Each structure stands twice: as C-alpha cells, then as structure tokens.
Amino acid sequence: MKIEIVSTDETLISLFKRTFNNADVKNVNSLNSISTTNSTTNVLILTDEFLSHTDFVDYNFKKHNYVFYVMRNEIMDVLESTIKAMCVGNEMYYISARLTNEQVVSEIKKVLTPTEKQKKHVYSFFSSVSNVGSTSTSFSTAFSVSENTSAKVGLLILNAWDSGADYINYTGKYLDEVKDSMFNSHYDDDGHFQDLFQEVKKDSLYIMLGNRNTKLERLYTKEEIEKVIQRAEDIFDVVIIDAGCHYDNANIIQALYSSDYHFLVLNQQEKLKRKWEEIYSNILSPLGFKREQFLLVLNRFHNNPSMPSVKDLKQSYQMNVLTFIEESTNGYLAEFNKQSLYQFEDLKYRESVNVIGRTIANSAGFEFVDSSKKKKLFSF
Missing domain, CATH: 3.40.50.300 (P-loop containing nucleotide triphosphate hydrolases)
Incomplete structure (x- = not known):
C-alpha cells in the first residue's frame, strides 16, 4: 500500500508516518501540491488547505483506491453537510475538522485496516x-x-x-x-x-x-x-x-x-x-x-x-x-x-x-x- 498526504500540517504528517510505515505500507509521502500526486498511489489524503470542495469537479479521484478529504478549517454547520455530500458523490471519505489529529488518523486507519471494535466503556x-x-x-x-x-x-x-x-x-x-x-x-x-x-x-x-x-x-x-x-x-x-x-x-x-x-x-x-x-x-x-x-x-x-x-x-x-x-x-x-x-x-x-x-x-x-x-x- 502506498499513501500520499497533501497537507501543510507537519504534526499530522508525522503522525501518519509513525502509524502507517510498517510491513503493510510501502511508503508514506508528503506533498505540497495536489498536481504532484502519483496515479499509482493507493491512498490519497487531502486537506482543505490545498483543495477546496468547489474544485472537486476538476480532478479524477477514481484512480486511487481510497481518497480522504480532511477538513482543517472550522466551518459553518450547514456548509459541513454540503461538503460531506459532495465527498460522498465523489467517492471520498469526509473527515471533520472537529477531530484531533490522533482521531483523524484513527478514522482513516479504521477504513484501511478494519479490526473488531474495542469497547471503551x-x-x-x-x-x-x-x-x-x-x-x-x-x-x-x-x-x-x-x-x-x-x-x-x-x-x-x-x-x-x-x-x-x-x-x-x-x-x-x-x-x-x-x-x-x-x-x-x-x-x-x-x-x-x-x-x-x-x-x-x-x-x-x-x-x-x-x-x-x-x-x-x-x-x-x-x-x-x-x-x-x-x-x-x-x-x-x-x-x-x-x-x-x-x-x-x-x-x-x-x-x-x-x-x-x-x-x-x-x-x-x-x-x-x-x-x-x-x-x-x-x-x-x-x-x-x-x-x-x-x-x-x-x-x-x-x-x-x-x-x-x-x-x-x-x-x-x-x-x-x-x-x-x-x-x-x-x-x-x-x-x-x-x-x-x-x-x-x-x-x-x-x-x-x-x-x-x-x-x-x-x-x-x-x-x-x-x-x-x-x-x-x-x-x-
């Protein structure tokens, strides 16, 4: 599995690399532009810093197995519903800005490597x-x-x-x-x-x-x-x-x-x-x-x-x-x-x-x- 992250959040990038650089993941690359993404990448993680939801129509995301759209900027509740709907329409996973970095990585990991849910009590x-x-x-x-x-x-x-x-x-x-x-x-x-x-x-x-x-x-x-x-x-x-x-x-x-x-x-x-x-x-x-x-x-x-x-x-x-x-x-x-x-x-x-x-x-x-x-x- 190959993962590419388009983000300026160094803490988030570092957390991804620590979490996913293992035997199942060949490499985790961080990019500073969506135009440099590789078509052979299995997992693409995008943040709203580089891609606005209004520009989804300009890109073909179907060449990747998984695409995650991670919000970093807090937005109005009504707009959040709209962006999530657009993600669903484009077969992308929406990740809310309300989550911590650890929770963002956890949500993505649940999709990529699903395991039996542990009860938290x-x-x-x-x-x-x-x-x-x-x-x-x-x-x-x-x-x-x-x-x-x-x-x-x-x-x-x-x-x-x-x-x-x-x-x-x-x-x-x-x-x-x-x-x-x-x-x-x-x-x-x-x-x-x-x-x-x-x-x-x-x-x-x-x-x-x-x-x-x-x-x-x-x-x-x-x-x-x-x-x-x-x-x-x-x-x-x-x-x-x-x-x-x-x-x-x-x-x-x-x-x-x-x-x-x-x-x-x-x-x-x-x-x-x-x-x-x-x-x-x-x-x-x-x-x-x-x-x-x-x-x-x-x-x-x-x-x-x-x-x-x-x-x-x-x-x-x-x-x-x-x-x-x-x-x-x-x-x-x-x-x-x-x-x-x-x-x-x-x-x-x-x-x-x-x-x-x-x-x-x-x-x-x-x-x-x-x-x-x-x-x-x-x-x-």
Whole structure:
C-alpha cells in the first residue's frame, strides 16, 4: 500500500508516518501540491488547505483506491453537510475538522485496516436544549451503576456551560481548574489524576464537576477534552459523561465521539424535536453519526392523552426509546439538599433509571444486582 498526504500540517504528517510505515505500507509521502500526486498511489489524503470542495469537479479521484478529504478549517454547520455530500458523490471519505489529529488518523486507519471494535466503556448523556435533565440523569445513572455493580465508576461533567454542582456538595477539582495543566505529566500518574475527582464511595463512585468560568465556555480544545476522557478510561471501569446540549464547543463533540453508547435525554416538548433535527442534520450526521447510535431517554414523562406517548416519540424521532422517567416529586429537594434523585426512596424513579444502569453494566461486562429489590425482599 502506498499513501500520499497533501497537507501543510507537519504534526499530522508525522503522525501518519509513525502509524502507517510498517510491513503493510510501502511508503508514506508528503506533498505540497495536489498536481504532484502519483496515479499509482493507493491512498490519497487531502486537506482543505490545498483543495477546496468547489474544485472537486476538476480532478479524477477514481484512480486511487481510497481518497480522504480532511477538513482543517472550522466551518459553518450547514456548509459541513454540503461538503460531506459532495465527498460522498465523489467517492471520498469526509473527515471533520472537529477531530484531533490522533482521531483523524484513527478514522482513516479504521477504513484501511478494519479490526473488531474495542469497547471503551464510555457512556454519554446529552440533549438538544438545556434544562431537560441530562445532568440529573447522568448523576442518577452513575449512582445506579455504582450501587448495583462492582464497577469503579467515574462521572465527568463535561458540559462547558454548567458545572453540574446542583446535585452534590462538591470538594473535588472543577474542569476549569485543570484546563491549562491537563497535559502536565503530573496527571499521567493515576493517583494524581484520580485525586481531581471527589470520592463519593471508595473504589465505587468518583465525580469531577464541569466548567464554572464563563470565559472558557468556547475555549476548551479537542485535545484537552480527549485527554480528560482518555485518562478517565485508564482508571475507571465505567466512565459516564454529561455532555450538555451546546454544540458550539469541543466538549460535547469529543464526548460523543469517545462514547460507546449515546443517551439522548428529551421530554415531550415539540420544540426539542425541531432543535434535534437541526443538530442531527447539520452537525452529527456530517460527523458520521447515525440515528441508530442514539438511545432515547424520555425524562419528566407525563402519561397524558393530550401529550405524545412513548410510541409517538419513538416514531417521530426514528430512534429506540430505552426508558421513560416520570417526573419526580423530589426534584426541588434534590437541588436543595445537593443530592442525586437516585438517592431518594422513590422506587419507580429508581427502576426507570436502573434500565439505563443495567444497559451500561451489561455493556461493560458487570453483573447488575438491584439493591433496592434486595432491601424490599428482606423488609418486614
């Protein structure tokens, strides 16, 4: 296999050469012009620095087995959808600018040398608008998994617009406090990195809250967020992420990209569907996400004939509904006492959340034993 890269990104080129210069790849050449590409090259990697999508029609890419178009410049969401469509039409693979260099190489490697996907045991919660309950649901799910399995659970609040401080009396480090030092080798030590989290229960549940600094809402880099998630993967059996609902920052995209399961938290409001369709069409679909990759969690659900039913929402969103959670009467108390809703003796609520917890446990290879059922069995 012969690979040619047309790019000015020396870091990306160097990473390609380290990754692909092996027995299966004869050579990896870097070029500074598309006109110098060789017709015998199996794999051609182009960046938008040298070729605009408007000029696709001027070139014949069919002489290569694989052509990857790698975006380096951030663009409007609508334009991204258009460029991806043009890539598909020209039998090219589209690689979004939202990915880190390592992720770009990883995506290309998956196409060239496909292997069985390794489970990451990372699970993200997100929504299409704010105040729907992705944070409260991620907190409750973290408690569900930690209470009912032997897994060591790490909860990351990666919402750039909300620290998630409503459900815990917090003493750990916040995301904004570690932003500038995340690449310090100090955090390569598992113990030092784990110390950033608040230990809720030893070897069971650890929590790191999100951003409190409004100046940083859009200033987290892809690499910083990826580093936080990767280090969490290293030390926890299960990583649960609250990614929020704001798609104008790297936090949510990296969280979704790094996750095995994606739990879309919604309620029965009609405006959520309109907003979701905009986000899916303009952002998530161009990134390669499919509807079947998302599981719906219907929060604050009302069994009211005048409101959409579970079946209605399943058909409307064209996604599977994993569970519905009826509105809890303990919502105010949870925020006032800084507790997770899962910590209240509301069996119906806990059972609904346990559907998510059981799904995660099974995916991560842990037995889920419902502690509330055991308590009920031995109560008199």
